[in-house]
Amino acid sequence: MKLNIALLAGDGIGPEVIDQAVKVCNAVAEKYNHEINWTPALTGAAAIDAVGEPYPDDTHEICLAADAVLFGAIGHPRFDNDPSAKVRPEQGLLKMRQKLGLFANVRPTFTFPSLIDKSPLKRERIEGTDLIFLRELTSGIYFGERGRLDNGDTAFDTCTYKRHEVQRLAKKGFELAMTRSKKLCCVDKANVLETSRLWRETVQAMEKDYPEVTVSYEFVDAVAMRLVQWPNSYDVLITENLFGDILTDEASVISGSMGLMPSASVGTKAKLYEPIHGSYPQAAGKDIANPLATVLSAAMMFEDFKLTDEAQAIRDAVNKSLEQGYVTEDLADGGKSFKTSEVGNWLAKNI
Amino acid sequence: MKLNIALLAGDGIGPEVIDQAVKVCNAVAEKYNHEINWTPALTGAAAIDAVGEPYPDDTHEICLAADAVLFGAIGHPRFDNDPSAKVRPEQGLLKMRQKLGLFANVRPTFTFPSLIDKSPLKRERIEGTDLIFLRELTSGIYFGERGRLDNGDTAFDTCTYKRHEVQRLAKKGFELAMTRSKKLCCVDKANVLETSRLWRETVQAMEKDYPEVTVSYEFVDAVAMRLVQWPNSYDVLITENLFGDILTDEASVISGSMGLMPSASVGTKAKLYEPIHGSYPQAAGKDIANPLATVLSAAMMFEDFKLTDEAQAIRDAVNKSLEQGYVTEDLADGGKSFKTSEVGNWLAKNI
Numbered sequence: 001m002k003l004n005i006a007l008l009a010g011d012g013i014g015p016e017v018i019d020q021a022v023k024v025c026n027a028v029a030e031k032y033n034h035e036i037n038w039t040p041a042l043t044g045a046a047a048i049d050a051v052g053e054p055y056p057d058d059t060h061e062i063c064l065a066a067d068a069v070l071f072g073a074i075g076h077p078r079f080d081n082d083p084s085a086k087v088r089p090e091q092g093l094l095k096m097r098q099k100l101g102l103f104a105n106v107r108p109t110f111t112f113p114s115l116i117d118k119s120p121l122k123r124e125r126i127e128g129t130d131l132i133f134l135r136e137l138t139s140g141i142y143f144g145e146r147g148r149l150d151n152g153d154t155a156f157d158t159c160t161y162k163r164h165e166v167q168r169l170a171k172k173g174f175e176l177a178m179t180r181s182k183k184l185c186c187v188d189k190a191n192v193l194e195t196s197r198l199w200r201e202t203v204q205a206m207e208k209d210y211p212e213v214t215v216s217y218e219f220v221d222a223v224a225m226r227l228v229q230w231p232n233s234y235d236v237l238i239t240e241n242l243f244g245d246i247l248t249d250e251a252s253v254i255s256g257s258m259g260l261m262p263s264a265s266v267g268t269k270a271k272l273y274e275p276i277h278g279s280y281p282q283a284a285g286k287d288i289a290n291p292l293a294t295v296l297s298a299a300m301m302f303e304d305f306k307l308t309d310e311a312q313a314i315r316d317a318v319n320k321s322l323e324q325g326y327v328t329e330d331l332a333d334g335g336k337s338f339k340t341s342e343v344g345n346w347l348a349k350n351i
Numbered sequence: 352m353k354l355n356i357a358l359l360a361g362d363g364i365g366p367e368v369i370d371q372a373v374k375v376c377n378a379v380a381e382k383y384n385h386e387i388n389w390t391p392a393l394t395g396a397a398a399i400d401a402v403g404e405p406y407p408d409d410t411h412e413i414c415l416a417a418d419a420v421l422f423g424a425i426g427h428p429r430f431d432n433d434p435s436a437k438v439r440p441e442q443g444l445l446k447m448r449q450k451l452g453l454f455a456n457v458r459p460t461f462t463f464p465s466l467i468d469k470s471p472l473k474r475e476r477i478e479g480t481d482l483i484f485l486r487e488l489t490s491g492i493y494f495g496e497r498g499r500l501d502n503g504d505t506a507f508d509t510c511t512y513k514r515h516e517v518q519r520l521a522k523k524g525f526e527l528a529m530t531r532s533k534k535l536c537c538v539d540k541a542n543v544l545e546t547s548r549l550w551r552e553t554v555q556a557m558e559k560d561y562p563e564v565t566v567s568y569e570f571v572d573a574v575a576m577r578l579v580q581w582p583n584s585y586d587v588l589i590t591e592n593l594f595g596d597i598l599t600d601e602a603s604v605i606s607g608s609m610g611l612m613p614s615a616s617v618g619t620k621a622k623l624y625e626p627i628h629g630s631y632p633q634a635a636g637k638d639i640a641n642p643l644a645t646v647l648s649a650a651m652m653f654e655d656f657k658l659t660d661e662a663q664a665i666r667d668a669v670n671k672s673l674e675q676g677y678v679t680e681d682l683a684d685g686g687k688s689f690k691t692s693e694v695g696n697w698l699a700k701n702i
């Protein structure tokens with residue numbers, strides 16, 4: 001197969017972890033006789049510095065033309081404590097999500113047998129956890145009207161949802177549930193928010209089309225609790241953009257390390273794969289960041305190309321590195337650890 | 352002292368847990384020579400059934416006239432899956448918060464030595480946890496304009512904050528931090544939301560008035576993670592209404608039981624004390640609900656009346672019941688357990 005992949009390394013540790021994923025993908029391509037054509041493009045703070053724009057048009061064209069996008073991370077602390085900054089790296093991320101129509105962010109949370117005791121949660125609470133969030137990614141309060149009134153003394157943000165936006169995300173949720181345990185949880189705050197009531201009534205109306213799926217409706221605050229209490233009681237969860245942001249990060253802790261959780265964003269015009277961790281600027285340039293989440297995101301990419309063996313080869317190499325302790329310092333418990341680039345080399349060699 | 356307390360039992364297990372708090376308060380009053388005058392009033396689904404309104408004017412007058420309000424819980428499942436219900440119990444709760452000016456919801460999270468192993472989190476992660484959230488309670492997306500457009504196919508909710516609303520909440524946060532470890536964390540989503548940027552800039556501007564307080568600014572998704580990873584790294588946290596709803600429920604899990612966490616809501620016109628758990632309809636009427644969160648909320652009430660010994664007497668009785676295993680079934684680990692009313696009687700006797 002011939003694959004054109006856009007490579008958006010982004011900020012902070014983005015370039016370092018992306019490098020390792022490229023090595024691993026190239027090893028897969030060699031072993032399974034594929035040809036990968038990588039096209040790097042600018043994004044985030046790096047793009048602001050270079051061209052004054054966090055998601056330049058050139059980058060967008062490259063993403064549209066590619067079969068998939070592999071994404072690192074964006075964000076830089078110099079923008080975070082400056083509420084008045086006019087251009088922010090995150091705007092690039094949001095613009096990219098919207099312009100590429102990436103309405104469904106797929107975030108699995110699972111445990112690795114060899115890491116289970118690293119979790120802040122007790123073993124018996126998390127064993128068997130294997131859940132997937134589908135977070136709506138191109139609407140809601142992230143994309144509504146916002147601004148200031150009263151000379152800046154009043155601020156507002158608007159959360160808006162349209163029925164078809166809920167439907168297309170929920171459809172993916174029902175379909176995914178059908179391939180798994182047929183349990184779907186719709187997370188909302190329907191006791192307060194009108195958008196949540198639209199979510200709930202829309203999903204309720206779709207239930208009849210998937211008679212085998214058991215749907216539960218839970219409030220976001222209750223889910224924030226139960227995710228910590230009994231994560232293995234969940235399977236597929238669907239939710240709106242902001243709730244998804246909070247809950248998927250919360251859920252990522254279960255595995256014992258944020259540095260492990262991959263994600264895919266899919267929709268109408270492109271497919272994008274990225275680790276769920278951020279740009280982690282404190283670690284940038286030190287060759288210490290954990291590349292596994294990015295490498296596992298590449299595995300999700302091969303999976304979506306229906307290249308199942310290739311995806312499995314990557315996951316096997318990752319599991320082997322975890323079992324043999326060939327890991328970065330965040331996973332080494334003070335024992336022997338390896339550099340980001342060493343882990344990447346090792347994984348590529350073990351494909 | 353003569354105390355007039357409004358008693359809003361509400362729905363579900365509300366009346367049962369409130370009954371126990373009343374017993375305990377009366378025992379305190381007797382021991383310390385106070386006179387408590389209780390005035391019951393209707394709220395929630397119970398009030399809808401009786402007078403068609405979840406927070407009737409009569410109830411409001413009673414709350415305004417009282418020195419404090421002791422509140423159970425409201426909410427009934429018959430409203431939850433009916434997105435079209437016109438009157439909802441939760442509206443009463445929101446109306447009450449707003450009409451009583453309860454802008455600051457104080458929610459502590461702490462551990463009990465005798466229960467620490469009941470937490471889903473590992474002992475070493477939670478030992479020493481003693482944090483307090485100040486959740487803004489009368490503004491934000493809970494109270495903004497909301498509605499439908501396009502024949503119901505588009506829904507919207509508006510999140511609005513005014514600078515003075517942030518200031519008064521943050522002021523309480525800074526003041527509380529000064530009485531504790533002088534660490535304050537402002538939780539927002541300033542990389543996306545305009546209201547969060549207003550929060551951040553307002554709190555930043557107040558820093559100079561509290562030079563001893565170290566302020567950190569963290570994104571809500573990051574806090575959702577770190578609360579599970581290192582809860583004991585936090586002390587005082589301030590945040591807006593919806594983030595507070597989600598994060599305080601998440602934090603409540605740390606103690607090992609939701610049935611234990613009290614809260615106070617304070618502001619301009621009244622003080623209200625309530626357990627953070629909900630109305631738990633499945634348990635209603637069974638005399639099995641855990642009354643400790645409500646009883647500990649009453650302790651917060653005595654504390655606010657500057658009746659410190661009285662508050663301590665309640666906490667001592669609660670600790671003793673936990674140590675001696677005189678607890679409801681949720682805390683009994685399959686061992687001997689007691690009824691809600693029995694625990695209430697025992698606590699009153701042990702004041």
Ligand SMILES: CC(C)[C@H](C(=O)O)[C@@H](O)C(=O)O
Nearest residue numbers: 074075090093245542543572
């Ligand atoms: C950087 C930020 C805008 C982004 C989000 O909130 O969506 C991030 O937290 C994420 O989850 O990808």
Ligand SMILES: CC(C)[C@H](C(=O)O)[C@@H](O)C(=O)O
Nearest residue numbers: 191192221425426441444596
């Ligand atoms: C019942 C609901 C409206 C309420 C809220 O969201 O504020 C509850 O969850 C709470 O935290 O008191």
